[in-house]
Amino acid sequence: MRTLNVLLIMSVFPTAAFAETSLENLQHDWSVCQYQTLEAKKENCFSSLSQKAHQASQLKNNTNAPLLIWSAIIDSSWAGAKGGLGALSLVKEARNNLEKAIEIDPNALQGSAWTSLGALYYQVPGWPIGFGDKDKAEEMLKKALAINPEGIDPNYFYGDYLLKEKKTDQARLYLTKALKAPPRPGREIADNGRRHDIERDLASIP
Structure with missing residues (x-):
């Protein structure tokens, strides 16, 4: 019966969900997707990595600032590879996770949340398409520089x-x-x- 219970649990929660992905793994895999993957394959690379990042963050109940930051970085990069209006939902989720990370620890990873949020604000289109804002971008990038x-x-x-x-x-x-x-x-x-x-x-x- 115990074996059956384990099998039932695994059918609901894939094995990958139990494997805790480290921050270092996410950072390394992101760099491979970003810098060592052909352009035509980047979207799929970031898509798979995004799932791992969200699982890792959820295992920490979305209270781990570094994991939230890297989940956002990966989603932002996925949005860049995806392009078009379909990427807007990804950058909005990235923004939300960066804001959560700042609430938890604004200095996490030497202020990386401020860097990434500032980058989003100057790269994302402004209203009415997106939330881009050049003034906010500069404010946040300066906060990142003050920390690091x-x-x-x-x-x-x-x-x-x-x-x-x-x-x-x-x-x-x-x-x-x-x-x-x-x-x-x-x-x-x-x-x-x-x-x-x-x-x-x-x-x-x-």
């Missing part, structure tokens, strides 16, 4: 925001600082990929 002034991501995203606002001199300063950011142990794939993003931005400045 030397980090590669807050400097890159603020530099990228400034570049899109055609403030090229300021953009160059932050992008150059991002390029010189200290390496993150265990995040080598992400760091290398982000440096390519930074170099691309810098190359676009006259």
Whole structure:
């Protein structure tokens, strides 16, 4: 009877739901999807990873700020790969999870929630299509920089925001600082990929 009960439980809750996905696994798998996966396969890569991220967050009752942040980052990246109006539900869920993470711990992962939320606000279209807001974006990106002034991501995203606002001199300063950011142990794939993003931005400045 005990075996039958276990089988019944497993039929309702797949084995994957019992396996706790670590934050490090999510970070590594995201970097593979983002930087080592063909464009045509990125959407599927992020879709599968999103399921793992949401399961991991739900196992912690959605009270673990780092997992909420990474669930949001993955959904945002999935939205970018998906594109179009169909991506709006993903970025809205990402925004909600980032706001939850900030309520729990605004300094989690060196302020990564502020970085990701700021990035969403300048990349998502504004009203009436989406919730994009350039002023909110700058406010949040500055909060991220106040927490982690030397980090590669807050400097890159603020530099990228400034570049899109055609403030090229300021953009160059932050992008150059991002390029010189200290390496993150265990995040080598992400760091290398982000440096390519930074170099691309810098190359676009006259």
